Amino acid sequence: MDTFGLFNYWVVVFLMMTGFYVVIASSNLVKKIVGLNLFQASVFILYISMSSVKGGSAPILEEGVTLYSNPLPHVLILTAIVVSVATTALGLAIVVRIREAYGTVEEDEIHRQDESL
Amino acid sequence: MIAAQLPVLQVTVPLLAAPACLVLRNGRQAWLVTLVASWITFATAVLLLMQVLDQGPLSYAFGDWAAPWGIEYRVEPVNAFVLLIVSGISAVLLPFAKSSVAREIPSQQVSLFYTLYLLCLTGLLGVTITGDAFNLFIFFEISSLSTYALIALGSDRRAFTASYQYLIMGSVGATFILIGIGLLYMMTGTLNLADLAARLPGVAETRTVRSAFAFLTVGIGLKLALFPLHLWLPNAYTYAPSAVAAFLAATATKVAVYVLLRFVFSVFGVGFAFDAMPLSMILLLLAIAAVLSASIVAIFQENLKRMLAYSSVAQVGYMVLGISFASVTGLTASILHLFNHALMKGALFMALGCVMYRLGTVRLAALRGLGFRMPWTMAAFVIGGLSLIGVPLTVGFISKWYLVLGAMQKGWWPVAILVLAGSLLAVIYIWRVVEAAYFSSEEASNLEDVREAPASLLVPTWLLIAANVYFGVDTTLTIGVARRAAELLVGVSQ
Numbered sequence: 001m002d003t004f005g006l007f008n009y010w011v012v013v014f015l016m017m018t019g020f021y022v023v024i025a026s027s028n029l030v031k032k033i034v035g036l037n038l039f040q041a042s043v044f045i046l047y048i049s050m051s052s053v054k055g056g057s058a059p060i061l062e063e064g065v066t067l068y069s070n071p072l073p074h075v076l077i078l079t080a081i082v083v084s085v086a087t088t089a090l091g092l093a094i095v096v097r098i099r100e101a102y103g104t105v106e107e108d109e110i111h112r113q114d115e116s117l
Numbered sequence: 118m119i120a121a122q123l124p125v126l127q128v129t130v131p132l133l134a135a136p137a138c139l140v141l142r143n144g145r146q147a148w149l150v151t152l153v154a155s156w157i158t159f160a161t162a163v164l165l166l167m168q169v170l171d172q173g174p175l176s177y178a179f180g181d182w183a184a185p186w187g188i189e190y191r192v193e194p195v196n197a198f199v200l201l202i203v204s205g206i207s208a209v210l211l212p213f214a215k216s217s218v219a220r221e222i223p224s225q226q227v228s229l230f231y232t233l234y235l236l237c238l239t240g241l242l243g244v245t246i247t248g249d250a251f252n253l254f255i256f257f258e259i260s261s262l263s264t265y266a267l268i269a270l271g272s273d274r275r276a277f278t279a280s281y282q283y284l285i286m287g288s289v290g291a292t293f294i295l296i297g298i299g300l301l302y303m304m305t306g307t308l309n310l311a312d313l314a315a316r317l318p319g320v321a322e323t324r325t326v327r328s329a330f331a332f333l334t335v336g337i338g339l340k341l342a343l344f345p346l347h348l349w350l351p352n353a354y355t356y357a358p359s360a361v362a363a364f365l366a367a368t369a370t371k372v373a374v375y376v377l378l379r380f381v382f383s384v385f386g387v388g389f390a391f392d393a394m395p396l397s398m399i400l401l402l403l404a405i406a407a408v409l410s411a412s413i414v415a416i417f418q419e420n421l422k423r424m425l426a427y428s429s430v431a432q433v434g435y436m437v438l439g440i441s442f443a444s445v446t447g448l449t450a451s452i453l454h455l456f457n458h459a460l461m462k463g464a465l466f467m468a469l470g471c472v473m474y475r476l477g478t479v480r481l482a483a484l485r486g487l488g489f490r491m492p493w494t495m496a497a498f499v500i501g502g503l504s505l506i507g508v509p510l511t512v513g514f515i516s517k518w519y520l521v522l523g524a525m526q527k528g529w530w531p532v533a534i535l536v537l538a539g540s541l542l543a544v545i546y547i548w549r550v551v552e553a554a555y556f557s558s559e560e561a562s563n564l565e566d567v568r569e570a571p572a573s574l575l576v577p578t579w580l581l582i583a584a585n586v587y588f589g590v591d592t593t594l595t596i597g598v599a600r601r602a603a604e605l606l607v608g609v610s611q
Contacts (some may be wrong), residue, residue: 023285036288043295050303075252080295083258083449087288089260092268094281101274110278 008049015042027107029098033091040084045081047073120168124177124190127161127200128243130154144219144227144291151213151231159201159208166197170598175182175566176248184248185312191248195452195602199245199375202459207238210463213577214360217470221358223272230270234364237263238478241372250308253376254291257340260372261287261500264353264365269360271356279352286349290339297333300325328392333380341373343437344407347430353424362422366429367463370393371455374436380449381440382606391443400441405436405535412542416549417608421472421479424546428505431539432458435520438532442523444457448603449596450519456595457512460588461504464581468498471570471578476563484553486560490567493575495554497582502547504585507540515596 015038022035051073059071095105102110119126129380134154138147169175177190192200215235222230241262247253265287269280302308304325305316321325335346342350350370354362381390391395408431415427432454439451469479471494476483488495504511517536524533569575588595 015532021287023289025312029281032285039289040292041291043299046465047299052297079251081264083255083291086262087258087284090265091281091284091288094265094277094284097276098268098277098281101277104577114275114278 007077008045008114009102012042012046012049015039015045029105029107030092033095036091037084039085040080044077044081044084047077119168120164121166121177123161123168124175124192124246125179127204127246128164128190128239129425130157130161131239135239138228138232138235141220142228144224145233146229147228148211148215148218151235154235155204155207155211157318158242162197162200162204166194166201166598167193168192169197170196170601185307185309188252189248189309189311190246190282191311192246193602194598194605195378196245196375197459198452198598198602199371199455200242202371202456203238203241203368205464206364206459209577210360210364210367210467211578213363213467213470213574216571216573217360217474218358220474221272221360225518226270230267230504231360233263233267233270234361237267237364239301241368244372245375248310250301250306250310250313254295254298257294257376258291260369261267261291264361264369267365268353268357270361271358273356274440275352276356279356282350283353286339286346290336290346290602293332293336293339295336297329297336299332299516300329300332303330306332310379310384314386317389321393327394330385330390331561334377334396337373337377337380338403341370341377341437342430342433344403344430344434345408346513347407347411347433349475350430351423351426354429354466355420355423359466359473362426363463363466365472366425366466367459370429370433371459374433374440374451374455377437378440378448378606380382381449387443387607397441397443401438403530404434404438404441405532407431407437408535408539412539413544415546416542418546419481421469421481421484421550422466425462425469428546429458429462432462432505432541435536435539438536439520442527442529443607444523444526445600445603445607446519446526447523448606449599450480450516450523452599452602453519453591453595454516456505456599457516457585457588460512460581460585461501464578464585465498465501465505467574467578468494468501468582471497471574474570474574477569478563481549481553483561483563484550485557486554487567488554489549489566490560491569493579494570497575497578498554499547499551500582501585502543502550504589506543506547509589510586512585512595513589513590515592519596 019035019039023032026032051070056067056069056077057065071087099105102113132152134150137150141147175192179188218227218230237260243256244253249252265280265284269277301313304320305313307313339346354366411427411430415424418424436451436454472479504513507513507517517560520536521533
């Protein structure tokens with residue numbers, strides 16, 4: 001359990017917090033989606049990191065190889081990536097409609113327009 | 118033969134009907150397909166519940182891969198009951214949806230609306246029936262993604278911002294759930310919920326499991342709009358089309374509450390969640406804050422959909438309050454309230470849908486004198502409101518009764534008083550509507566030629582109102598099932 005062995009998890013936490021911060025702090029709707037993507041990507045890395053088995057080879061059936069990495073998280077995360085892509089697409093589509101309706105993608109400007117109604 | 122396939126039919130029927138609607142491209146035909154699919158789903162749910170009450174839990178292994186390896190659908194009293202709620206509300210709502218949707222959604226989008234609606238229904242049913250943690254996440258996202266799109270179909274431009282806000286918060290919540298499931302998988306190597314429950318006690322004393330628990334609780338809390346994570350809900354319900362608001366208010370948060378029950382009681386277990394972790398106190402405080410603050414905010418709303426949305430946040434508070442008692446009575450109250458709140462909020466939002474159909478607005482000021490123009494609609498609203506307050510002979514009374522009973526058993530009498538205070542606040546916000554509709558001195562100017570809503574809207578609304586009264590008087594089914602489900606949930610984990 002040396003620091004380098006946990007390298008992947010440090011990356012995960014760094015990306016996760018960066019993404020989460022951007023989601024909360026940015027007032028630009030497109031940037032928020034970028035942040036969300038970063039946040040989700042960190043979770044993909046978390047899953048893929050946990051599937052590695054020390055000394056294990058790629059999970060392909062071959063003679064003479066008995067130790068494989070766990071392929072299940074890879075498959076799971078493939079599904080989660082699809083979900084994330086769908087979320088991003090839908091989010092950007094909504095941003096396009098917001099831009100058409102308000103003429104801006106800045107959150108505070110949108111609030112100002114709604115309050116003046 | 119068919120009986121063994123019921124669990125899978127529950128989800129696949131609406132799932133396959135969704136692309137059929139997309140291909141049809143004709144609003145009327147799409148509606149018909151949706152209606153038939155939804156009624157089949159409801160019949161399936163009724164059969165499943167009967168089967169479960171008769172023979173005990175059912176298990177369905179996908180592709181005959183046995184449970185810990187393959188994906189399992191597992192039906193127990195508690196989720197059979199939630200399946201019944203979701204599919205039942207959908208079955209009653211769809212006849213209502215036809216005219217309401219035709220009025221509020223452009224005709225070329227109607228078939229798309231029903232596609233999304235069916236996907237949302239699929240997702241909610243899938244979350245409820247599945248016995249696999251990752252499957253649960255996927256179904257959650259199927260229902261959430263279609264919900265975001267359904268909300269964005271609202272006619273006001275603020276529907277877009279509401280939908281966007283929900284998308285961001287919902288995705289963060291879903292990702293939290295995903296992290297939680299990942300950490301659990303890391304420690305146990307399994308995704309099957311029953312298998313997780315069996316393996317978790319061995320590794321419960323680790324930081325990873327504790328943080329998994331925290332991630333899951335917060336993630337599910339976002340999905341069920343637990344105070345203070347409820348910020349997406351009022352806008353989403355206010356600007357969504359009326360039929361969508363009615364469907365979501367009656368089903369979406371209920372399913373999330375069920376997931377919380379599932380994880381807290383059958384996966385982590387009472388011992389871990391309530392003794393090793395301070396979940397009881399956290400849920401108790403948040404639930405009370407939800408009941409009081411959301412009820413007070415509801416009193417000051419001018420838009421009635423928004424008022425009901427805040428009231429929903431308060432009602433979710435009652436459900437979570439029951440969970441925080443961690444006793445059979447408290448849990449019975451929560452599960453009962455899942456059912457009862459679906460009935461009352463479904464009915465109230467449908468009554469507002471009738472108002473929206475005739476008036477095109479649900480602002481309080483526009484409703485002055487409406488009680489005489491639309492007597493049936495407003496009478497429905499009043500009875501639904503009484504049920505929300507918890508007047509005897511309505512379902513609201515039954516769940517409040519059990520909640521107070523649960524608090525008393527624990528010796529938490531201040532909590533019981535706060536539950537009653539919440540009811541009094543509900544009296545105030547419902548009374549404002551009654552006062553405007555029946556007792557205002559002059560009629561609003563927009564009511565000149567307003568007539569009663571058509572029968573296609575009124576009949577489903579009154580069906581739910583009748584259910585509000587019926588299940589408030591004859592409680593054998595609801596209390597029987599809720600108690601059995603609660604005993605099983607608490608018993609499993611002891």
